[in-house]
Amino acid sequence: MLEELKQKVLEANLLLPQHGLVTFTWGNVSEIDREKEIVAIKPSGVEYSKMTAEDIVLVDLEGNILEGELRPSSDVDTHLEFYRNWPGIGGVVHTHSTWATGFAQAGKDIIALGTTQADYFDGAIPCTRFMTDEEIKGSYELETGKVIVEEFQKREIDPERVPGALVHSHGPFTWGSDGFNAVHNAVVLEECAKMNAIAMLVKNPEIGSMQQTLLEKHFNRKHGPGAYYGQSK
Amino acid sequence: MLEELKQKVLEANLLLPQHGLVTFTWGNVSEIDREKEIVAIKPSGVEYSKMTAEDIVLVDLEGNILEGELRPSSDVDTHLEFYRNWPGIGGVVHTHSTWATGFAQAGKDIIALGTTQADYFDGAIPCTRFMTDEEIKGSYELETGKVIVEEFQKREIDPERVPGALVHSHGPFTWGSDGFNAVHNAVVLEECAKMNAIAMLVKNPEIGSMQQTLLEKHFNRKHGPGAYYGQSK
Amino acid sequence: MLEELKQKVLEANLLLPQHGLVTFTWGNVSEIDREKEIVAIKPSGVEYSKMTAEDIVLVDLEGNILEGELRPSSDVDTHLEFYRNWPGIGGVVHTHSTWATGFAQAGKDIIALGTTQADYFDGAIPCTRFMTDEEIKGSYELETGKVIVEEFQKREIDPERVPGALVHSHGPFTWGSDGFNAVHNAVVLEECAKMNAIAMLVKNPEIGSMQQTLLEKHFNRKHGPGAYYGQSK
Amino acid sequence: MLEELKQKVLEANLLLPQHGLVTFTWGNVSEIDREKEIVAIKPSGVEYSKMTAEDIVLVDLEGNILEGELRPSSDVDTHLEFYRNWPGIGGVVHTHSTWATGFAQAGKDIIALGTTQADYFDGAIPCTRFMTDEEIKGSYELETGKVIVEEFQKREIDPERVPGALVHSHGPFTWGSDGFNAVHNAVVLEECAKMNAIAMLVKNPEIGSMQQTLLEKHFNRKHGPGAYYGQSK
Structure with a gap:
């Protein structure tokens, strides 16, 4: 069933290690067939190098397994919460990519500082509030999704214009038109975090320039009239 | 003797450079056969690319060499101290992986900041106290093990729930159910350190967002009604 | 037309991913034939791995397309502004390379701190002023070029002695005698930023040295009279 | 003449890019034949990928070229100053490796913070004083060597126990028993800098731990009695 979708979700998952976004099995991609309302998602805890299209699990929007021998990603309920609330999205990614996770662990938005981010995200990439003990002890992965959806509603952010978020003390989720596009946004989000x-590191430096004489010496030994670096032309 | 164990310890050692955890020969993995009470460990100062299963050294729990032409890792006495004190563990790793060593050099625990760490470590990864001059000048590597074991006892940490530690001014040790699992934990510890x-770097930034006009310009030149980035579809 | 130039511009563009300067398609190289006053430039939004010499677009100095099926880089008007103002340059590069973009996002010059920079840049690599809303909403890419040229005029910097600049909240541009040389300068600029x-990070540390006893122990276990690290010689 | 030495110096030079210590041609290795008092050194500005043993230049201790079609490294006079002053060393390396150069640009010693450094350097890796305008405008590369030798004399450091130094606003030099050993020390110095x-970055963090409930949730969903991460065993 839905062999093409499963193949596509497999390939989107394999992009995660290729882009350096995951350590071990710390990431997952899903994609939805909106007509059939079926979601294809990575199985839980399976190594990327051993995964086949057969391993991809099919679930309905309530999380019932429709096909697949393996357990779906433990984050499946977070993915489904996005698909249920945001009809415009077609794919979801979760990773623990290093720099984005650093921001999540600091509880900080990735604010818009430059055009790299502006090319993809219409403003800050929001970091969620702390989850309550009840949420964590309850249907944790579902609540994780709810907290993100809540953040977007509270701040009146359109998830199609800001296709990613950080979960406080956890890490990034991104989404997009399909699984590939969601992975693309995951790469951009990690790069924006870095x-x-x-x-931030270089904003307020307390450091002065080098000596002018040394600057001139080095520039001129390569570019001045008596340059002696390299071989004569 | 114990050819399978030596082969396994060889392979676990070779994972260290594959995961980018070591420079030159700065790391070692051991694994114990609990029934026979024999530990297989990397030889000292041998390059990973030239190491064979024959080179793996077998020692008993007191450090007596049972088999092997080469000297065992100079850290063997630290490994043995763990095996003697913690019957639940089966493998030990020591590296000077860069970010974890940075924390060790700062004398700082890797406190639990996020779920990446929580997935593997039930709390902070502790950094030991300074060693005394007597300990350093005495049976140094044995004392290094003792200081770690002491830290876990003092803080009442279960080494099976927190499978790693930092030695002050030195670097990380990890352990696990076998050599492979201990290497897995070494990778996680390094990633958590980073x-x-x-x-920490991004926690208290003093930086404001970009101009709203520029944000809108870049978002819209890719996603707005008159988008002109890329080729027309 | 100008097959050799197009081939050269293709190759210069392919150097960007090889040097780790670009994510996805975030970079472009152009080169000018000064005699014919024709500029060859990367097409917009085309993946490096799929680009051929046929895809390179030829434009005149006013931006009229002379040859090519594809739309030129959306940054073409910035490139042209440099060629029109600075007759001594032959190639231009734009990237969002990570460290340089960090400086651009902080609105900071890359001041001259060492001889690595002095070997290529005769002083600080300037960061431009904020663009006005009018500039951003107007002929944005052209205005981007104008703001850089203005900065060099205002500070009386010779663009042939400082072959690069940062656009505030955006990223770096570099130039040079041809496309290859401009890429070379882009690599140097990124390395200088890092x-x-x-x-800056290490300028004012609040950290003290390790224990002298531990220092001696480690140095001597490898280099002292009773060294026991590694195998006996 | 001295074909074996030239081959060895070629190979030692090729290790620099393999270890990620150089960008373009920014590094050089030499080695001395102490009996013949002849130094073999990299030619200036030649790409590593195109260099052959024939290209290695032979000079005497005063810098006279004895063999070789190419100009020697522009840093040759710095190398020679070390060989003349320190009879115990056999090889010299200069690079602009990124982290070490960061320290040099900040004018900071790489102080001994941990055993990684102590395994190779008997204390801090010193950064030299500013050079005077006279030194820079005079025999610059020779003066660079003199400033390093002066720093070791002033601080009473044995160059065989601390086989490396940083030149203020410039970058690192290392040395050793031969060219290979000097490269080895260059790798260690860069790693110690990082x-x-x-x-320093993590020494004084202002950040608190994650929520205990979230910590427990994640640890237990992988390791607790009702663990549901991954596939059932």
Whole structure:
């Protein structure tokens, strides 16, 4: 059933290690067939290098397994919460990518600092509030999805214009038109996190320039009239 | 003797450079056969690319060499201290992996900041106290093991729930059910160290968002009604 | 037309991913034939792995397309502004390379801190002022070029002695004698950004040295008279 | 003449890009034949991928070229100053490796923070004083060597126990028993620089732990009695 979708979800999952977004099995991609209302998702705890299209699990929007020998990703209920609330999205990704997870662990939005982010996200990538003990001890993965959806409603953010979020003390989720597009956004989100961290690092430096004489010496030994670096032309 | 164990310990050692955890020969893995009370460990100062299963050294729990032409890892006495004190563990790893060593050099626990760590460690990864001059000048590697065991006892930490520690001014040790599992935990510990450092870096930024006009311009030149980035569809 | 130039511009573009300067299609290289006043530039939004010399677009100095099925890079008007103003340059590069973009997002010059920069740049790599709302909403890419040219005029910097700049809240542009040389300068600029960020990080540390006893122990167990690390010689 | 030495110096130079220590041609290795008092060194500005043993230049201790079609590294006079002053060393390396150069640009010693450094360096890796304008405008590369030698004399450091230094606003030099050993020390110095920068970053964090409930949830969903991560065993 839905062999093409399963193949596509397999390939989207395999992009995660290729883009350096995952350690071991710490990431998962799903995609929905909106007509049939069926979601294809990575199985839980299976190594990317051993995964086949057969391993991809099919579930309905309530999480009932329709096909597949394996248990779906333990994050499946978070994915489904997005599909149920946001009819415009077609794919979902979760990773623990390093820089984005750093922001999540600091409980910080990835604020919009530059055009790299603006090319994909119409503003800050929001970090959720702390989850309550009740939420954590309850249907945890479902509640994780609810907390993200709540954050977007509270801040009046359109999830199709800001296709990603950070879960406080956890890590990033992204989404998109399909699984591939959601992975694309996961790559961008990680890169934006790294660029923003660097911007913070260099914002208020207490450091002065090098000596002017040394600057001139080095520039001129390569580019001045008596340059002696390299071989004569 | 114990050819299978030596082969397994060889393979676990070779995972260290594959996961980017070691420079040169700065790391070692051991595994114990609990029934025979024999430990197989990497030889000292041998390059990973030249190591064979024959080179793996077999020692008893007191450190007597049972088999092997080469000297065992200079850290063997630290490994043995863990095996003697913690009957539930089956493998031990020591590395100087970069981010974890940064924490060790700062004398800081890798505190639990997020679920990446919580998936593997039931709390902070502790950093030991300074060793005394007597300990350093005495049976140094044995004392290194004792200081870690002491830290776990003092803080009442179960080493099977927190399978790793940092030695002050030195670097990380991890352990697990066997050598492979201990390497797995070494990878996780390094990743948690990096994520925590990033979280610290971005926790209290003094930086504001980009201009709203520029944000809108870039978002819209890719996603707005008159988008002109890329080729027309 | 100009097959050799198009081949050269293709190859220069392919160097961007090889040097780790781009994510997805976030970068472009152009080169000018000064005699014919024709500029060859990367097409917009085309993946590097699928690009051929046929895809390279030829434009005149006013941006009229002379040859090519595809739309030129959306940044073409910035490139052209440089070629029109600076007759001594032959190639232009734009990327969102990570460390340089961090500086651009912080609105900071990459000041000259060391000889690595001095070997290529005769002083600080300037970051432009904020663009006005009018500039952003107007001919944005052209205005981006104008803002850079203005910065060089205002500071009296010779663009041939400082072959690169940062656009505030955006990222780096570099240039050079041809496309390859402009890519070379893009690599250097990124490396200088990283080195400068590290210098800022370590400038005012509040950290003291390790214990002298431990230092001696480790040095001597490898180099002292009774060294026992590694195998006996 | 000295074909074996030239081959060895070629191979030692090729290790620099393999270890990620150089961008473009920014590094050089030399080695001395102490009996003949002849030094073999990399030619200036030649790409590693195109270099052959024939290209290696032979010079005497005063810098006279004895063999070779190409100009020697522009840093040759710095290398020679070490060989003349320190009879116990056999190889010299200069790079602009990223983290070490960050320290040099900040004008900071790489102080001894951990056993990684102590395994190779008997204390801090010193950063030199600023060079005077006269030194920079004079025999610059020779003066660079003199400033390093001066720093070791002033601080009474034995160059065989601390086989490396940072030149202020420039970058690292290392040395050793031969070219290979000097490269080995260059790798260690770069790694120590990175570890020390990380230690500084995490030394005084202002960040608290995650929620205990969330910690327990994640640990238990993988390791508790009702674990549901991954496939049932």
